[in-house]
Amino acid sequence: xxxxxIQILSGSDKPIYKQIVEQISELIAKGELSMGDKxxxxxxxxxxxxxxxxxxxxxxxxxxxxxLVVTKxxxxxxxxxxxxxxxxxxxxxxxxxxxxxxxxxxxNLGFKSRDLAAMFKDRLSTxxxxxxxxxxx
Amino acid sequence: xxxxxxxTEALTKYYxxxxxxxxxxMSIPRGCICGFVGRNGAGKTTAIKLMLGLLKPTAGTSKLxxxxxxxxxxxxxxxxxxxxxxxxxxxxxxxxELEKFQQRFYPxxxxxxxxxxxxxxxxxxxxxxxxxxxxxxxxxxxLALTLAPNPELLIMDDPTLGLDAAIRRQFLxxxxxxxxxxxxTILFSSHILADVERxxxxxxxxxxxxxxxxxxxxxxxxxxxxxxxxxxxxxxDEVNIDGLLSCRKSEKELELTLVGTDDEKVKHWVQTVxxxxxxxxxxxxxxxxxxxxxxxxxxxxxxxxxx
Amino acid sequence: MRFLTLMWKEFRESLPWxxxxxxxxxxxxGFTLRLEIQNPRPDWYYSGITPGETVDTYRLIQxxxxxxxxxxxxxxxxxxxxxxxIRQFWxxxxxxxxxxxxxxxxSRATILSAKLCTTLLAFCxxxxxxxxxFYYYSCRPGLLIMPxxxxxxxxGWIFIALGFVTYLGTALVGxxxxxxxxxxIFGLGLAAIVFLMxxxxxxxxxxxxxxxxxxxxxxxxxxxxHNREF
Numbered sequence: 001x002x003x004x005x006i007q008i009l010s011g012s013d014k015p016i017y018k019q020i021v022e023q024i025s026e027l028i029a030k031g032e033l034s035m036g037d038k039x040x041x042x043x044x045x046x047x048x049x050x051x052x053x054x055x056x057x058x059x060x061x062x063x064x065x066x067x068l069v070v071t072k073x074x075x076x077x078x079x080x081x082x083x084x085x086x087x088x089x090x091x092x093x094x095x096x097x098x099x100x101x102x103x104x105x106x107x108n109l110g111f112k113s114r115d116l117a118a119m120f121k122d123r124l125s126t127x128x129x130x131x132x133x134x135x136x137x
Numbered sequence: 138x139x140x141x142x143x144x145t146e147a148l149t150k151y152y153x154x155x156x157x158x159x160x161x162x163m164s165i166p167r168g169c170i171c172g173f174v175g176r177n178g179a180g181k182t183t184a185i186k187l188m189l190g191l192l193k194p195t196a197g198t199s200k201l202x203x204x205x206x207x208x209x210x211x212x213x214x215x216x217x218x219x220x221x222x223x224x225x226x227x228x229x230x231x232x233x234e235l236e237k238f239q240q241r242f243y244p245x246x247x248x249x250x251x252x253x254x255x256x257x258x259x260x261x262x263x264x265x266x267x268x269x270x271x272x273x274x275x276x277x278x279x280l281a282l283t284l285a286p287n288p289e290l291l292i293m294d295d296p297t298l299g300l301d302a303a304i305r306r307q308f309l310x311x312x313x314x315x316x317x318x319x320x321x322t323i324l325f326s327s328h329i330l331a332d333v334e335r336x337x338x339x340x341x342x343x344x345x346x347x348x349x350x351x352x353x354x355x356x357x358x359x360x361x362x363x364x365x366x367x368x369x370x371x372x373x374d375e376v377n378i379d380g381l382l383s384c385r386k387s388e389k390e391l392e393l394t395l396v397g398t399d400d401e402k403v404k405h406w407v408q409t410v411x412x413x414x415x416x417x418x419x420x421x422x423x424x425x426x427x428x429x430x431x432x433x434x435x436x437x438x439x440x441x442x443x444x
Numbered sequence: 445m446r447f448l449t450l451m452w453k454e455f456r457e458s459l460p461w462x463x464x465x466x467x468x469x470x471x472x473x474g475f476t477l478r479l480e481i482q483n484p485r486p487d488w489y490y491s492g493i494t495p496g497e498t499v500d501t502y503r504l505i506q507x508x509x510x511x512x513x514x515x516x517x518x519x520x521x522x523x524x525x526x527x528x529x530i531r532q533f534w535x536x537x538x539x540x541x542x543x544x545x546x547x548x549x550x551s552r553a554t555i556l557s558a559k560l561c562t563t564l565l566a567f568c569x570x571x572x573x574x575x576x577x578f579y580y581y582s583c584r585p586g587l588l589i590m591p592x593x594x595x596x597x598x599x600g601w602i603f604i605a606l607g608f609v610t611y612l613g614t615a616l617v618g619x620x621x622x623x624x625x626x627x628x629i630f631g632l633g634l635a636a637i638v639f640l641m642x643x644x645x646x647x648x649x650x651x652x653x654x655x656x657x658x659x660x661x662x663x664x665x666x667x668x669x670h671n672r673e674f
Contacts, residue, residue: 016335
């Protein structure tokens with residue numbers, strides 16, 4: 001089980017469970033958590049972060065609903081197989097929302113759409129390369 | 138059948154002519170971690186003391202573990218841990234003597250190891266007398282004394298008042314540890330909303346002696362929202378929408394704080410007043426609490442309870 | 445076990461005052477006893493008192509070698525009564541420890557009994573023992589022409605009992621929820637009345653007034669302790 005570096009900010013606008021969901025999603029997206037990796041047990045994470053175990057359970061449940069993790073009763077919660085994940089309407093929605101924010105910002109700051117697209121392509125390939133190298137380790 | 142560990146019905150307390158608590162209706166199920174929040178002087182300590190039988194209600198009832206608060210049997214008190222306001226302990230006693238004193242009242246359930254571990258973790262010497270401890274250290278001892286008997290119901294009266302962040306964190310850790318044990322119920326009053334958010338799964342808001350909210354933390358978080366509405370033309374003079382807590386006007390914008398108003402209603406209202414667009418602004422729990430307990434110019438107090 | 449624990453706590457809290465009282469009594473009482481024995485006064489042994497005359501308590505003790513130790517006993521008893529009452533029933537307000545004291549897995553009656561019993565024992569044992577020592581010493585053969593009568597011994601115990609009544613009065617004052625000063629100090633007022641009885645009434649009157657006073661105070665204390673707010 002890899003060490004999970006999760007930090008929560010108390011007093012934040014974002015509910016705690018959402019912070020956990022986002023951070024774990026991020027770790028999965030970056031490849032720092034890969035298929036088959038076990039997430040820390042609910043109680044352990046709750047104890048470390050000093051939060052109610054229900055909050056951790058809720059975060060795991062949300063992650064499971066979005067297909068990123070799978071819970072096997074008795075064993076724990078594991079990162080799911082990316083190929084088996086289906087992107088449903090909610091996922092697409094969430095992604096387009098973020099894309100819209102990015103596009104609006106870029107355009108408002110004066111970037112040309114051509115440059116924005118190039119930047120995006122560039123970042124995407126860097127990310128994928130990094131992920132491939134993580135997998136090889 | 139839900140096992141209700143704490144129940145108050147129309148609990149009222151007058152100090153002479155001053156109304157300290159106005160018809161408090163509260164029921165806490167077993168296993169609940171309930172954050173009891175309110176501003177200073179809202180009536181939290183009064184409510185807690187009434188629940189523990191230290192004060193007499195002017196009207197209404199209060200029951201702990203099924204037993205009336207004014208007639209709490211010793212066997213019931215045995216199951217209840219109480220962290221008192223200010224963590225007041227016997228000043229002349231050494232920590233070891235306090236342990237012995239407290240332990241004698243919980244002969245079968247005292248966790249020696251837990252107490253020893255906690256004292257060691259806090260870096261305290263058992264030979265030190267309470268009068269030589271700082272406020273924070275006294276709070277630590279108080280926590281250890283209350284957690285060692287592994288109480289079924291833990292009631293804490295503003296346990297982190299005046300304590301530094303590190304000690305506050307220790308309190309939260311202690312509470313989390315207790316939560317992990319089966320079926321423990323905790324009621325703690327606090328005005329540090331960030332702590333409540335971490336630990337509680339239920340929130341009870343009290344303001345000027347009146348119960349203002351009693352629901353799960355999640356429901357409260359979802360219910361209180363801030364909406365920014367923009368207008369190209371004039372901002373309307375009258376704002377009539379359900380659940381309005383407060384309203385701030387600028388030339389072309391209205392900032393509304395709402396409680397319990399679902400998205401549909403907001404959309405509908407925005408359309409009705411002919412606004413251009415609206416945006417939901419996220420709030421943290423502290424902001425939500427402040428807005429929720431802001432004195433309304435129209436003196437409209439309403440109780441909001443989601444079930 | 446819990447009762448004993450409570451008593452231990454009360455005992456440790458009143459220990460400084462108890463020690464002070466006992467030591468002062470032993471020292472000053474003993475010293476003056478020696479002085480009195482060495483300097484016999486002409487008005488000892490009921491001079492001026494006709495047989496069969498009913499005598500005020502204090503007047504009798506005054507006419508013996510135990511007069512000054514007796515006075516010390518009276519002062520110490522009253523002082524200890526005040527100190528114990530204040531320590532047990534006034535101090536918890538200032539240290540704000542009532543909540544901690546009262547949230548125990550014992551009845552309120554038990555908590556109150558522990559306080560009362562500890563003080564009762566404190567009066568009977570250390571203080572009472574010192575007085576017994578004084579009396580026993582002054583009865584030693586060859587020391588005085590005539591040993592002081594048993595009644596003197598009893599009168600000393602009356603002073604000790606008065607100290608306990610003062611304690612009860614002080615306790616009631618501390619527990620009283622009355623807001624008017626006159627009502628609030630009723631406890632001490634009653635103790636003062638009992639005190640005055642000693643100097644003007646016969647022994648049987650003294651016993652009766654002491655008993656009635658103690659019972660009144662005790663019943664009021666029990667009622668208030670169970671019903672008051674903390």
